Amino acid sequence: MNNTFNHLISIAPMVDKTDRHFRYFARLLTKKTLLYTEMITAQAIINGDKKKLLDFNPFENPIALQIAGSNPEELYKAVKIAEEWNYDEINLNAGCPSDKVSGNMMGASLMAYPELIAEMISSMKSATKKPVTVKHRIGISSSKVISSFMPYGSFNDFNHLSDFMSIINKAAPDRNILHARIAILEGLSPKENREIPPLDYAMVYTIKKEFPNSIIEINGGIKTLDDIHHHLTHVDSVMIGREAYSNPAFIARFDSFYDSKPTGQLTRRAIIEGFIPYIKDLEIKGENTHLALSHILGLFQNQSGSTMWKRLISTPSNGTKSSLLSDALASLPQDVLDKEL
Ligand SMILES: Cc1cc2nc3c(=O)[nH]c(=O)nc-3n(C[C@H](O)[C@H](O)[C@H](O)COP(=O)(O)O)c2cc1C
Structure with missing residues (x-):
């Protein structure tokens, strides 16, 4: 595995939330937690204002860049460009259900094409020596996205997820982050799809058992220190989104998972x-x-x-x-x- 630091907790990528200002603020509260950028498309990195999109304050480290895309060549180029910024990790988004993203064959709709995800991960890995990780769901449901891997427009069972993991793991991602609920590509807003359908943590735990050599991070609905403790007995790491954003005092406790000695008075x-x-x-x-x-x-x-x-x-x-x-x-x-x- 290519992980460069002992990783247990991350703060999830969140568009309009985890920008450079939030990350600076979060870093005042935790030294160890891995922070994610907002999702940035590969095309934006290639064609857009690179400094505006990629600049960050070194104080924010360790930090992971999340990229969305569907074309392995574009992902290669985007990761090559981002090399200059020296992010600690590059992450591929294969879990966003938003129409804007999944409608363009990015985000969660990619889960119907695991071979393509594997190709993208390989392509990204050939552009950097940094860890390349992937964030996805435990399944998807769609009336429009049909593929040979998903001929009935959905997969929502362990065997299908296990096949999916076997295929993408051929590219050896350095970590799989599983948002423990299926993505529903039509009929729900991304906001609704963060509450519906229910979370299925057991599915993620079973994946870890089936793929013991993969580094598995669990995401979705984690709100308390007890939740974190519990998940860490089943999987390698946890990712926390909304609760970290809306209740920053929670973030101040994350470093206690790394060492038992107090990290100094945080008020x-x-x-x-x-x-x-x-x-x-x-x-x-x-x-x-x-x-x-x-x-x-x-x-x-x-x-x-x-x-x-x-x-x-x-x-x-x-x-x-x-x-x-x-x-x-x-x-x-x-x-x-x-x-x-
Ligand atoms: C406002 C908002 C924006 C989000 N943007 C992204 C994103 O850019 N990329 C991504 O992979 N997930 C995104 N997500 C999903 C989160 O990363 C996370 O998977 C989800 O909120 C579930 O975790 P939680 O229950 O701890 O919040 C977003 C979530 C929210 C609330």
Whole structure:
């Protein structure tokens, strides 16, 4: 295996959420967790503004770039271009059910063509020495996507998933990330398809048993430290999306899975003080701070001071947001600010 670090937990790729601002913020809360970019298409990397799409702050490391595509040559080119940015891992998206993505034969619809996924992984691996991983579902259902592998427009059983894994594993991906619910390609929005149909963790655990040499990461609905503990007794690693985004205090506990010694006092005050220079820097560069601040709205989730915090972040002000944040440290509930996360 080509994994360069001892990996247990990642924060999932999420379009409009896991941008460079969120990742900087998340890195204040965890040193070890692998952070993912938003999904970027291979074509955008090849034809678009590469700096805008690929630049990140070295503070964000370790970081994985997620690419969507369906053409092995384009994926090769995109990965070659991204080499200059030195991401720690490159990931192929084979799990997104969005029409925009799956309708273009990217994302989850690729699961009907495991040979093509294998070809893409091989192609990506030939463009980099970094780990190349793949994120997919445990099955798909579609009335439109038909292939020799999926002649009835769906697969939703263990044998089919096992065949799928055997085929894509010929390309030896460095990790398989399985979102533990099938993708439904028509009739549900991507948002609905993150709640429906139900998760099937047992299917992922059984895959790990059947493919003991594959590194298997589980994703979907993981919300508590107990959940993480439990999954890690069955699979190699876990990926957490929405709960990490909406409740950042959860992220602060992730490093405890790596070593038993405390990683130092992590408090909301320390996190805010760490983020103020970042916001100040955006202000100096004339960048809009609104987007960056939108990612930290959940810092006081379920705590007193939450309403005040959200109002402070969201309301336009005459002064700079960085000084507003500094001033807020005096008015927010001091016990919540100084409580260890
Ligand atoms: C707003 C949003 C955007 C997402 N964008 C992506 C994406 O770009 N690539 C991807 O593979 N999955 C994407 N996902 C799916 C997540 O990576 C993850 O698989 C899903 O949310 C299930 O994990 P969770 O229950 O921990 O949130 C997105 C999810 C959300 C909520």
